[in-house]
Amino acid sequence: MWRIFDMLFPPRVDEMILRDIAGDDFLRHLSPRLVPVTRPGTVALSPFSEAAVRAAVHEAKYHGTGRAFDLLARSLADYLRDADEQAHTIVIIPIPLGQARRNERGFNQSEEIARRALRLLSEEGAHGFALETGLLVRTRETASQVSLQRREREENMRGAFGAAHPANPAHLYIIIDDVVTTGATLQAAVDALREAGAVHIVPLALAH
Numbered sequence: 318m319w320r321i322f323d324m325l326f327p328p329r330v331d332e333m334i335l336r337d338i339a340g341d342d343f344l345r346h347l348s349p350r351l352v353p354v355t356r357p358g359t360v361a362l363s364p365f366s367e368a369a370v371r372a373a374v375h376e377a378k379y380h381g382t383g384r385a386f387d388l389l390a391r392s393l394a395d396y397l398r399d400a401d402e403q404a405h406t407i408v409i410i411p412i413p414l415g416q417a418r419r420n421e422r423g424f425n426q427s428e429e430i431a432r433r434a435l436r437l438l439s440e441e442g443a444h445g446f447a448l449e450t451g452l453l454v455r456t457r458e459t460a461s462q463v464s465l466q467r468r469e470r471e472e473n474m475r476g477a478f479g480a481a482h483p484a485n486p487a488h489l490y491i492i493i494d495d496v497v498t499t500g501a502t503l504q505a506a507v508d509a510l511r512e513a514g515a516v517h518i519v520p521l522a523l524a525h
Contacts, residue, residue, distance in 0.1 A: 331372035335384050338369050343388045346370050347395055352525050354500030355507060357518065361497055361525030362392050370524050374495050377426045386426070389523050390433035393493070396521075397438060397446065405489035405517055408449045409435065412494045412506055413478070415458040427493045430523065452513070453492070453506055454481050470501035477505050480513030489517040497522035 328336070346367045351358040363370045369388075376385035400407055411427035419425055428450060435446050456479045484490065492506045503520040510518055 331376050334372040347392050355504045355520050359497045359503055359520040359522055361522045362396055363524050365524040374524050381424050386429050386433055389430045393434035394437040407446045407489045410449050410453050410492050413455050415455045417458055427495055431493050451481055454479055470499045474501040474505040478509035480509055484510055484513040484515035486514055486516045490515050491519045491521050494522050496524045
């Protein structure tokens with residue numbers, strides 16, 4: 318069946334990688350580490366150098382592939398499972414896309430992954446999490462970060478986010494992005510939440 322379908326619609330290389338990896342095998346790449354490119358440091362869940370992780374990020378970000386969303390959501394849920402023991406209410410905030418980019422893609426990959434991760438946790442009985450997509454907002458469109466150097470990325474993202482309403486200083490806010498490199502995007506998001514009154518903030522990237 319797959320061979321006939323593939324002859325008609327040749328799959329992308331990243332699609333083939335994800336097709337051949339089991340969920341438990343994907344979770345073996347989960348190795349959270351603290352990346353000191355933001356203040357506070359960013360928790361990065363998996364190494365982008367791993368082919369399966371890179372394939373999942375690309376498929377989620379550029380193609381909205383359900384398999385990629387599910388694999389990355391499992392990784393995020395696995396990490397968040399321990400956070401459920403925190404005393405704070407845990408608020409998950411996906412990095413928001415600019416309206417033009419969201420219209421072009423039709424989805425926000427970080428938001429979709431976060432939704433699926435929280436659904437998995439809810440099915441397990443973990444209810445200490447809330448998804449917040451209205452607090453952090455884009456204040457302007459930004460250029461793609463891919464070809465920019467560190468200083469250019471920082472300038473590109475400076476003031477790119479704002480808060481639609483005050484943050485609750487008693488909550489723990491976890492900001493979710495797909496990949497961290499220089500940390501410019503996550504730092505801009507952290508700064509916006511701090512200005513809104515957030516005290517407990519954890520920037521988190523699915524890959525580094």
